[in-house]
Amino acid sequence: MKACGIIVEYNPFHNGHAYHVMQSKQKSNADCIAAVMSGPFLQRGEPAIIDKWHRTKAALSAGVDLVIELPYIFAVQHSDFFSKGAVLSLAALQVDSICFGSENGNIEPFIKAYEDLNAHQHAYESSLKEELSRGRSYPDAARMANETIGISLNEFDYSAPNNILGYSYVKQIRAFAPHIEPLTIKRKESNYHDTDLSGRMASATSIRKALKKQNKLTSHISEALPETTIDELHAYYNQSNLWHDWEDYFNFLHYTIMTTPAKDLQAIHGMDEGLEHRFKQMIKSSTSFQEFMQRVKTKRYTWTRLQRLCTHILVGLTKEEATAYLAKETVPYIRVLGMTETGRQYLNVHKKRFNVPLITQPQKLSNGLLETEERAAAAYFSPLHAEVRVNHLKKEYGPPVLIK
Incomplete structure (x- = not known):
């Protein structure tokens, strides 16, 4: 069985994500779509609007076959470490390709940019270090370093967030998993940071903003979401009386x-x-x-x-904890959050080839990163009522979501 990997947060899963899943399957000709998904906290340092289990169920009900968790230590990082953890996780899962959405929609400029970077690696790292020492943010420092060594990024906008991540994905694929084929599809309609909700293809940012303002799922918001996401948003709110936000x-x-x-x-x-x-x-x-x-x-x-x-x-x-894991060139385990029958079949076919443990229930493996995941879950559920919080934390040690 062939698998195409996708790197996601699903905060929440919307129609644009469904389009990405469909296009990834078509472009890769894969039998299985395997998503590596951030857990309770996301790349930009935000809490996910609903927990990872409800987000997993929404994804599996809308075309994803297998969801594994991106460990917290990689999930809440700048683009290079985030993409490194995601690519290493999908490589451990033995995927054949990785398909990401981009503002550009053409893989060749990403590959050329990587090749240019690889040819001037020392100069790039030296320039990056200098720009960071001047107090620039990491994205600005990386952009300046690229310009300093003359990387040609004219064919796409390097300031666009999905292009930044896509560039990082290609770098990490070539560095750690060169057997994986990088693919990209053009994002449809809304941009990553769009805050205005309009039509069926809206950004996750605009959806969260509208949910926070309305504190309910209006028909206007629901138009941008698959039915399964609407169900999971309702289900989580009914359990927890909350859609998570930093103010909580x-x-x-x-x-x-x-x-x-x-x-x-x-x-x-x-x-x-x-x-x-x-x-x-x-x-x-x-x-x-x-x-x-x-x-x-x-x-x-x-x-x-x-x-x-x-x-x-x-x-x-x-x-000390972060340094110990971020420098490694493999993930310590693959944790399964959920699967369809196709995802289950893929694991059965390939799991003997995995070079790291496959976890379906965390207590079955002793690992320092899992203790960090416990702390992340405890922090994430801390705003909830005590009884609800305890019930949610029990799920941390439960089995994956299964969709038939």
């Missing part, structure tokens, strides 16, 4: 920053020396997450970078 975590963040000694905050992954004092100073007079972020944000520290750091504070991810 502000009290926990406030308490953690105020009661953690500065030296311990300094040990958190992503905390530059001295930034812990700024966090402690600004949190005192902030009454919301939005206000705190506005106070802390500077030209050097972007909103996204600070969101990731806030997430790492809640989860307690240290620099």
